[in-house]
Amino acid sequence: MKRSLKDYALISLKGMGMGAADIVPGVSGGTIALIAGIYEEFIDTLKSFNISAIKALKDNGLSGLWSHINGNFLVALVLGIGISLISMVNLIKFLLVEHPVLIWSFFFGLIVASSIFVAKTITKWNVANIIGLIGGTILIYWITSVVPAATPNSWWAVLISGAIAICAMILPGISGSFILVLLGKYAYIIDSLSQFKLDVIALFGVGCVTGLLSFSHLLSWLLKSYHNLTMAILTGFMIGSLNKIWPWKETLSFTTDRHGEQVPLEQINLLPQNFEGENQLAFAVVLSVIGFALIFVLEGLGKQFTKA
DSSP states (O other): OOOOHHHHHHHHHHHHHHHHHHHSTTOOHHHHHHHHTOHHHHHHHHHTOSHHHHHHHHHHHHHHHHHHTTHHHHHHHHHHHHHHHHHHHHHHHHHHHHOHHHHHHHHHHHHHHHHHHHHTTOOOOOHHHHHHHHHHHHHHHHHHHSOOOOOOOSHHHHHHHHHHHHHHHTSTTOOHHHHHHHTTOHHHHHHHHHTTOHHHHHHHHHHHHHHHHHHHHHHHHHHHHSHHHHHHHHHHHHHHHHHHHOSOEEEEEEEEOTTSOEEEEEEEEOOSOOSTTOOOHHHHHHHHHHHHHHHHHHHHHHHHHHHO
16 A cells, blocks of 8 residues: 555554553553554554565565565554653653543543444444343453452563553453553553663563564454454443443552552442532533544544545
8 A cells, every 4th residue: 555654644643542542541542543444454464474474575575574564554653652652651640640530531431432433333233242242341340340450560470461451452442551450560561661661661562562463363353254243342341341431439448559659459439529629520521521522523534534
């Protein structure tokens, strides 16, 4: 596919959206890729790292390999994701700590709209798809109710966390960041990114690459062989994740992180309300509506870009 510099700049912008989404527990970069109209190309590009790539290198040299792996697309996308991760990680950390109700309200609206968007990609509903939707919802609701595990910060734990989390990051509806929360690695990885700890980042990156290249083949096969059922299950995943995204919570227990600070461990959902006398409820509702509307604005832009 022949593309201009403007096209690759646009792909980088879409990558920035994916990177920003992947920072947040509960929001999936895969959902952004789907909305932006690059999801299938993204998965197919990942899948191209196989034995055929070695053959392309042997037969046609580096240019043949680069063409086989869709190198220009991949570099533009990864560049955007990287820029977003580096530039936005501290902002997201600040908002989650200082304005949790407001930021989670915005994310809640995003996820509700995203679940509708993913459901719209299902061309035919039948009993199997409905069961998949319900099953996916129940499974993720249960997972989000599980108290996060406490895992060591050793090299192998970081490596495995990266491999598992990246599989979720490329799925619409499943947040890799939330998987890190369940594994007890979210704060550690975010801190390492913000402090630019190269050893931890490198280990996590190796795990991500390993998981990404292996899982992309399975995901590509599922989407091509059982598209409607797969998307129905993913829609259920998104609906079930709303349990975790709900902004108003009461913390029942805390744990102590490696800095000696207390962080929430077990929480329950509450009815919408103002906390500690702060008049946040109206702002929270507005941000939720904005988050909801944003997905459909992005959908419209994605259709325009696809036509262009």
